[in-house]
Amino acid sequence: MPKRSFVKFTFLKVDSAWRRLTADERAEHKRELAAALHAFGDEHFLRTYSLVGTRGDTDMLVRTSSRSLDAIHELHVLLNQSGLMRFADISHSYLAMTKPSVYSDEPTPLEPRPGGERRYLIVYPMWKKREWYALPPEERMRIMRSHIEVGRRYGSIDINTAYSFGLDDQEFVVSFDADEPGEFLDLVQELRGTESSAYTLSETPIFTCISASPERALNALDGEALALATTTPWET
Numbered sequence: 238m239p240k241r242s243f244v245k246f247t248f249l250k251v252d253s254a255w256r257r258l259t260a261d262e263r264a265e266h267k268r269e270l271a272a273a274l275h276a277f278g279d280e281h282f283l284r285t286y287s288l289v290g291t292r293g294d295t296d297m298l299v300r301t302s303s304r305s306l307d308a309i310h311e312l313h314v315l316l317n318q319s320g321l322m323r324f325a326d327i328s329h330s331y332l333a334m335t336k337p338s339v340y341s342d343e344p345t346p347l348e349p350r351p352g353g354e355r356r357y358l359i360v361y362p363m364w365k366k367r368e369w370y371a372l373p374p375e376e377r378m379r380i381m382r383s384h385i386e387v388g389r390r391y392g393s394i395d396i397n398t399a400y401s402f403g404l405d406d407q408e409f410v411v412s413f414d415a416d417e418p419g420e421f422l423d424l425v426q427e428l429r430g431t432e433s434s435a436y437t438l439s440e441t442p443i444f445t446c447i448s449a450s451p452e453r454a455l456n457a458l459d460g461e462a463l464a465l466a467t468t469t470p471w472e473t
Contacts, residue, residue: 241334244302244399245309246360246410247316248288248295248329248444251458255324266321267455273319274451277301277312286358286446287457295328297454298446300358300412302335321455329442331362333399333410340381355395355414358446359421362407362439369436384433391424393417411440418445 255263277283282302288295299316303309316322369377388396395414401407415421428434449463457463 246331250328271451285454291445332405333401360412361443363409364438
């Protein structure tokens with residue numbers, strides 16, 4: 238069996254009371270949390286994003302992946318001990334795992350493209366209708382290959398599908414790396430007309446996230462704008 242990794246999407250919402258602390262207190266809280274995130278990122282996959290201005294119910298995303306669920310657990314225990322988390326809640330949380338797509342075991346498999354460092358991440362939980370699972374495997378394959386071919390026409394967008402069956406409430410967590418949100422809008426609008434869309438039960442809430450280093454994402458919580466950079470977020 239191919240090795241799998243756990244994937245965790247943790248969305249944080251900061252209480253306005255935190256912004257009324259002194260600048261020194263806020264700076265210390267941000268340094269503490271950034272250090273914990275970097276320490277995890279030294280050994281495992283970690284990316285951070287700002288949602289300030291894109292959603293009203295959450296401010297920041299911590300996206301992690303590891304072969305060890307215990308490592309993800311230990312990071313979140315550490316985060317919960319931090320000063321900033323005394324003023325923040327986890328507004329949304331999604332756990333999933335990576336695995337090979339069942340739709341790639343054909344003579345001409347549709348292999349997923351490797352993800353790159355893009356400016357934006359759009360992510361959402363997803364459920365299929367029960368009728369989907371009642372279809373014969375070859376029928377699901379036919380429908381999904383048509384669906385995937387639409388996505389292939391948007392070559393600048395990278396998709397990552399993680400699986401949550403039995404691990405969390407949703408069935409999938411789908412994330413898209415993109416540089417142009419408008420292209421993603423066009424992709425989703427076109428996918429609404431595909432046959433596979435009729436078998437989707439739910440794909441909300443949808444989160445539009447701006448890629449940023451831990452420091453920049455934390456600074457955005459109390460007023461520092463994420464100016465568009467000519468370098469990738471991880472070079473700042």
